[in-house]
Amino acid sequence: xxxxxxxxxxxxxxxxxxxxxxxxxxxxxxxxxxxxxxxxxxxxxxxxxxxxxxxxxxxxxxxxxxxxxxxxxxxxxxxxxxxxxxxxxxxxxxxxxxxxxxxxxxxxxxxxxxxxxxxxxxxxxxxxxxxxxxxxxxxxxxxxxxxxxxxxxxxxxxxxxxxxxxxxxxxxxxxxxxxxxxxxxxxxxxxxxxxxxxxxxxxxxxxxxxxxxxxxxxxxxxxxxxxxxxxxxxxxxxxxxxxxxxxxxxxxxxxxxxxxxxxxxxxxxxxxxxxxxxxxxxxxxxxxxxxxxxxxxxxxxxxxxxxxxxxxxxxxxxxxxxxxxxxxxxxxxxxxxxxxxxxxxxxxxxxxxxxxxxxxxxxxxxxxxxxxxxxxxxxxxxxxxxxxxxxxxxxxxxxxxxxxxxxxxxx
Amino acid sequence: xxxxxxxxxxxxxxxxxxxxxxxxxxxxxxxxxxxxxxxxxxxxxxxxxxxxxxxxxxxxxxxxxxxxxxxxxxxxxxxxxxxxxxxxxxxxxxxxxxxxxxxxxxxxxxxxxxxxxxxxxxxxxxxxxxxxxxxxxxxxxxxxxxxxxxxxxxxxxxxxxxxxxxxxxxxx
Numbered sequence: 001x002x003x004x005x006x007x008x009x010x011x012x013x014x015x016x017x018x019x020x021x022x023x024x025x026x027x028x029x030x031x032x033x034x035x036x037x038x039x040x041x042x043x044x045x046x047x048x049x050x051x052x053x054x055x056x057x058x059x060x061x062x063x064x065x066x067x068x069x070x071x072x073x074x075x076x077x078x079x080x081x082x083x084x085x086x087x088x089x090x091x092x093x094x095x096x097x098x099x100x101x102x103x104x105x106x107x108x109x110x111x112x113x114x115x116x117x118x119x120x121x122x123x124x125x126x127x128x129x130x131x132x133x134x135x136x137x138x139x140x141x142x143x144x145x146x147x148x149x150x151x152x153x154x155x156x157x158x159x160x161x162x163x164x165x166x167x168x169x170x171x172x173x174x175x176x177x178x179x180x181x182x183x184x185x186x187x188x189x190x191x192x193x194x195x196x197x198x199x200x201x202x203x204x205x206x207x208x209x210x211x212x213x214x215x216x217x218x219x220x221x222x223x224x225x226x227x228x229x230x231x232x233x234x235x236x237x238x239x240x241x242x243x244x245x246x247x248x249x250x251x252x253x254x255x256x257x258x259x260x261x262x263x264x265x266x267x268x269x270x271x272x273x274x275x276x277x278x279x280x281x282x283x284x285x286x287x288x289x290x291x292x293x294x295x296x297x298x299x300x301x302x303x304x305x306x307x308x309x310x311x312x313x314x315x316x317x318x319x320x321x322x323x324x325x326x327x328x329x330x331x332x333x334x335x336x337x338x339x340x341x342x343x344x345x346x347x348x349x350x351x352x353x354x355x356x357x358x359x360x361x362x363x364x365x366x367x368x369x370x371x372x373x374x375x376x377x378x379x380x381x382x383x384x385x386x387x388x389x390x391x392x393x394x395x396x397x398x399x400x401x402x403x404x405x406x407x408x409x410x411x
Numbered sequence: 412x413x414x415x416x417x418x419x420x421x422x423x424x425x426x427x428x429x430x431x432x433x434x435x436x437x438x439x440x441x442x443x444x445x446x447x448x449x450x451x452x453x454x455x456x457x458x459x460x461x462x463x464x465x466x467x468x469x470x471x472x473x474x475x476x477x478x479x480x481x482x483x484x485x486x487x488x489x490x491x492x493x494x495x496x497x498x499x500x501x502x503x504x505x506x507x508x509x510x511x512x513x514x515x516x517x518x519x520x521x522x523x524x525x526x527x528x529x530x531x532x533x534x535x536x537x538x539x540x541x542x543x544x545x546x547x548x549x550x551x552x553x554x555x556x557x558x559x560x561x562x563x564x565x566x567x568x569x570x571x572x573x574x575x576x577x578x579x580x581x582x583x
Contacts, residue, residue: 098509099509102509102510102511103509106509106510115553115555116552116553118555119552121445121558122445122447122552122555122556122558125445125447126447150452150453151452151453152452152453152454152455152456153453153454153455157452159452167555170450170452170456170555171452171455171456172456185456203502204510207506294455295455295456305494305499306494308502309494309498309499309502309503310492310494310498310502311491311492311493311494311498311501311518311519311520312501312502312505312513312518312519312520313520314518314520314521314524314550316550316553316554
C-alpha cells in the first residue's frame with residue numbers, strides 16, 4: 001500500500017504557460033488563422049523587399065517567388081541608403097521589424113485573460129442565490145433578468161450573468177462569441193491577430209500597433225528618400241526604370257499607414273481615458289445620463305501607467321488545464337471520487353447537504369448532487385479499490401494530527 | 412513542502428486503528444457543502460474578496476479567524492497588483508527586451524502567488540483542517556471565488572440526519 005504523500009506539484013505558471021494556449025489556439029479557429037497569416041505575410045513581405053535580406057528569403061511557394069523577383073529589383077535600396085546616408089538605417093529597420101514580429105506573436109499566442117467556466121458546484125451555488133433573490137415567480141411569467149448591482153468607486157455598475165460560462169461576469173469582462181469564452185477587460189476580438197484582446201495582452205497589442213506604425217512610417221520615409229537620392233544622382237526617369245519594385249510597396253505602406261496609425265491613435269485615446277473598445281462602442285460611459293467611468297483615475301498619465309505598466313497578470317486558464325489532467329485526484333474531481341456510494345438526495349432550502357442514506361428522497365437537488373452522476377454512473381475505479389488512501393480524507397478534529405492528507409492538488 | 416503521512420511506518424496504535432477504519436469505511440469524512448466567497452468590487456477591478464462571514468460556517472470556525480484569513484489574502488493580492496516603482500521598472504525592462512525576459516524571469520505577481528499558495532496551505536493545516544474545512548486557492552477557480560469545502564465526519568454522524576452543522580468533534 002503506498003503511503004499518502006504531500007507533494008508539491010509544479011504549477012504551470014511557474015514555467016511558461018504560453019505553450020498550452022498556443023496548442024489550444026491552433027486546435028480551434030480555422031478561418032481566423034487565415035487572416036493572421038495574411039497579416040504576417042504582408043508585414044514580412046513589405047519589409048523583405050525593402051531590406052533585401054538574402055538570409056531570410058523564403059523558399060518554395062509561388063507568391064514568395066514573386067516577392068523574390070520584386071526584391072531583386074529593389075535590391076539597391078538598402079545598400080544604397082547604407083552607403084550614402086548611414087548603415088544604422090537598415091539596422092534600425094531590422095530591429096524594429098523584429099520587435100513588431102515579437103509583439104504580434106506575443107499578442108496572438110498569449111491568453112487574453114479568459115475566465116474559466118464555473119464548475120458545477122459554483123454554478124449551482126450561484127443559481128440558488130439567484131432563485132433566493134428572485135423569490136417566487138408566478139407561473140407563465142418570465143423571471144427577471146439576472147443582473148447584480150455592485151458599487152465601484154461610488155458608481156453603480158451592473159454585472160450581467162453569462163449563460164454559457166454560468167458566472168456573473170466581473171466588471172469590464174465580456175463574452176466573446178468567436179472564442180466562446182468570457183474575457184476579462186474585454187477590448188475586442190482582433191481578426192488580424194487571430195485572438196481576443198483583453199487584460200493580459202492589451203499592452204502587447206498596443207505596442208504591436210505602435211511599433212507597426214513606426215515601422216510603416218520609417219519604411220515609407222526611407223523609400224521616398226531612396227528614390228529622391230537616386231533621382232538626384234541619375235535622374236527621375238532612370239530611377240523609375242531601375243527600381244520598379246519599390247512603388248507597389250510605397251503604395252502598400254501609404255494605405256497601411258493611415259489605418260494602422262489611425263488605430264494606434266484611437267487606442268492611445270482609449271488608454272488615456274482608461275476605457276476599452278467594447279465600452280467605447282457601447283457608449284457605456286458617455287452621455288450625461290449615464291454613469292461616469294469609475295475606473296479612470298482622472299489623470300492621463302496615471303491611466304496610461306496603469307494600462308501599460310501594470311503588473312503582468314497570470315493566466316488562470318492554464319491552471320485549470322493542469323488540474324483536469326489529474327482526475328480523479330484533483331480537488332475538483334476528488335468530490336465525486338470521495339463519494340463512491342450512491343445515496344439518495346436530500347433537501348434543505350438554505351444549505352444543501354450531502355446525500356445521506358437515512359433521509360427521504362426529495363426534488364430539490366443539492367450542490368453535492370451535481371457531481372453525483374459521476375459517482376453513481378461509474379463503479380469505483382480500480383485505483384480507488386487498491387489504494388483508498390489516495391482519497392483526500394479530512395478527519396475529525398479529534399484526530400487532527402493523524403489522517404489529514406493533502407493530494408497533489410492545491411499547492 | 413508539506414508533510415507526508417506514511418501509515419506503514421506509523422507505530423502509534425491509535426493511528427493504526429484509524430487507518431483500519433479508513434480502509435473499512437474507505438472514507439471517514441465526506442464533503443458536505445461548499446461555500447463560495449465572492450469578489451468585492453467596491454474598489455474597482457483589483458482582486459479583493461468579501462470579508463462577510465457566511466452563515467454556513469457559523470458553527471465551524473470563529474469569525475475573527477476567517478476574517479483574518481481573507482484580509483491577509485486581500486493584502487497579498489493588493490501587493491501583487493500594486494502599481495508603483497517596481498511594476499514600472501519590471502514593465503519597462505520587459506518592454507525593452509520585447510518581453511522575452513519573462514521566459515527567464517519570474518514576475519512579481521507569480522512570486523506573490525507562490526506566497527499565497529504557501530499561506531493557504533499553512534492556514535489549511537493549522538486552522539481549517541482541524542475544523543473540517545478546506546480552502547481552495549482562488550487561482551484554481553479563475554480568481555473569482557474562494558471556495559471553502561465543508562467536510563463532515565461520517566463515522567461520527569452515522570445515524571444523524573445529515574445536517575451540515577453536525578459537528579465532528581466527537582471524542583475517540
